Amino acid sequence: MPGKVPRKTIFSFIGPSVIALAVIGIVPLLYAAWTSLHFYNLTKLKRVKFIGFENYWDVLTDSVFWEAMGRTFTLLGIALPLQLGLGLGIALILHKPGLTLLKTLARLSLVLPMATTYAVVGLLGQVMFNQKFGVVNQFLSPFGGGNINWIGDPTNAFAMIIFWDVWQWTPFVALVLLAGLTMVPDEIEEAARLETKSWWTVLRYVQLPFLMPGLVAVLILRTADTLKLFDMVFTLTRGGPGSSTELISLMIQRVGFRAFDQGLASAQAIILLIITIILSQIYIRVFYKEV
């Protein structure tokens, strides 16, 4: 349908972006690939040397790396269903007719967690979840949970991370699903409601098809963001206690900038990148099949 556009014109539109992203996105990756093949420690720059795939071998056989990876996916596996469940619930509540003012307020408040600086969420978590002077334990004390050690206990600390991830991103899921719900033509929804009283049937057979694209997008973005998750955990627990909340990006940061082993960290980063690309490819394929 569109007319032929000369190559030069196309390039003038798209070239600058491609070049910019290539320079800042691909050149560093090539450099990382080069670094990953070397012994490259910032505090031993006199001894940089080529060592082939040794760093990769070290990463692939390192239980610590895979534990961090496992932890990252555990977080995703627990947080995402919670976000989907709660998000769907919120979306349905907001979709119900009535209480316009309150609904507007609630919708506005949903924007806040998403816009909050992730690092600040972690700092806030430290203050609110402190065992002694934290407000969370104050809330829980009538229920006999007034002395929970959130930051010092491995399981509790992980639960705390999940809580904040859910707090920050459930609104996103809710708003995406709400948008899906509003796409359902009114007449279809009303007709369905005359047929059946069960909200579940309406959801399953009438609304769900309209929610699917949103759900898939949520799945893709949340997976990517969990693999990227750094700021909130870094400021909240720094990966502790022990390594109970050390997600993959925290681990790479530690190896690269605290142990200064940039060669090993680069190899870890590249393996992470490969995993990310494979996952998004799989998702995109599923995505295109579904839509």
Next chain:
Amino acid sequence: MTTSRSLWIQGLLLLVILLVCVFPFYWMVTTSLKTQVVALESPPVWLFEPTLANYREALFDDGVLRTLINSLIIAISTTALAIVLGVPAAFALARFEFRGKKDLWFWFITNRMVSPIVLALPFFLIVRNLGMLDKHITLILIYLTFNLPIVIWICTDQFRGIPYDLYEAARIEGASQWTILRKICLPLAMPGVAVSGIFSFIFSWNELMFGLVLTRTTAKTAPAMAVSFMEGYNLPYGKIMATSTLIVIPVLIFALLASKQLVRGLTMGAVK
């Protein structure tokens, strides 16, 4: 009877949502007004004499003000740059036919998925060799890696939504592609551009890892500053919360003012 009861339940649930979303901010602001002794009170106190000392100390003694200005400069510049570069690219992806278009689009979008730690390591080494550590321009450029994909993603969608006839009519009158973009499509796509700009700004303002690794003093960003109060010797919670408030409140006000566009943008890619 049943409707009024279900209304009550709905209202209650809406209130819970509201409270859960807002309470942490309430707690952040009140903690920032506490002295260290009050902040460490156990169990925490809700009524106390507020003080602005934490803000005074953070802003003027510790230089948080300068880091806020740095963040502002960096976020605005990178957003502007992302729009200038991204909008024409989005227009091309929406309007022109060429080989590899789909792959190109996919490549742009995958940049959004890449973990910043993957880039932070090599970027640090390169920037070090170029002597560009601790410069505003360095962050402005590296933030393009996540801003450009957002702009391209959202704007491509927006341009596709513009009726084709408009475009064709202008072509027949002999307008160049650039003129069409500027005079016809851009005004119509303004909402999308605004949305992507808002996103770029918020993401850049909130970014921590690059700010932590690539700056030291002159270009230090506000989130990197907030983190630097965390000394194992002494945790000045009031001051940390004051700094957090200073970082978060501007972006929250901005997000609330632009909430309509924000929600549209969030759901744009998702529901189409």
Next chain:
Amino acid sequence: MKFKKMLGTTALAASLCFGASNVMADGHAWSLEKAAAPYAGTTVDVVFLLRPGYEAIEAMLPEFEEATGIKVNIIKHPYENALGEQVRDFVAGGDLDVALIDLVWIGNFAENDWIVPLDKFTSNPELADPDLDMDDFFPLVLNAFGGWNGTVYGLPVDNYSGLLFYNRCMLEEAGFDGPPETWEELKNVYGPALTKDGKYAYALQSKRNETQSADSFARMLWPFGGSFLNDEFKSNLMSEESLAGLQFRQDLMQYMPDGIVAYDHAETVNAFSQGDVAMITEWSAFYSTVVSPETSKIADCVEIAPEPMGPAGRKPALGGFSMAVAAQADDAEQAAAYLFIQWATSKANAGEYLERGGVPARKSAYADPALAETYKFIPALVESWQDGVPEFRPRFAEWPEITEIVQEWGTKIMLEEVSIEEGVTELGARMEEVLEDAGYYSGDKPLAQ
């Protein structure tokens, strides 16, 4: 190596004599104003930590800046970031003129040639203060904090020794009229008696960062006769003594608050100041915090003793910082940086530094016996600096990597995610891998720690 060492010391000695004789010959006295005159207007960039010792220098600084016209630009970092920030500055050829060196970083900084040996300046009569008096520094402190392989690079500025802080009131209430002498006693006698009603006998800061390695792991290793490395630089963690120390730490945890692996200094000192914990082993630098009524509920009950003894004797934790001139600075900056370091650590200023909350490493500063009444930590501190273990944590260039391993596996052991034996086997293997790569086993590198 021996030769180099000798050379270093003789050069140093010679320079000192030279400096002194120069004054005699010249006939007029050296003065800071005169020495600094050529460098007025120079800016010295230095990293400071957010700790009392640095606040003290900052408060004294106007005097120096006024006298010299040198501007000192302080960049503050939390300890946790200080190494990373400096390494990144040095590899990037940044603008730091002074290196702030934790004793465990010195091997690293020296081997990278990021810092300049001190005799370059002490041998220059224009710069060297005739009252520098290197012998006035506690030798252990000077060598451990500022020296590497026989060469002195830095002068000790923020100096720590591990001390036992105890709450006299709590101890008396439980029927003790003094602190425990030995670790065994602390665990077997004081532990059960003081751990009750939500209070704990002891807290050992063990957070997974340098605190885990220095304050927790190493603190329990040495008094029991253990060590990180044996003479061949192989892991000594599997030795009976090392295992005993780590087992002791594990057993002692029943008398510590829950979640001790998340306790950093702040939490530990806070628990003590709130009266929740009866005893802590902490750095001397915290004295001002625990005795100030503003930050401590138990200020009147605080007493100080040396750290308890183990079967291998008293081996208190040793830590602290020196400042050295950065090699990347130009000549004027180097000279100005040296003058600043010399001034900050000088004999003349030690008294004021102490008063403002710092802990100087000058013997002369503690000579007045009356001081011990104001600063209760002095006797224990001075005792611990007479005879300590400089390699309490190995100071070689590989420490930044090794400490990461210790932190990780040390906390895993405490959390009982692995048994002590499994933990130290893994730790030892990973540590030896780093040392192997560094060339210690092939003979490429001398076995210095």
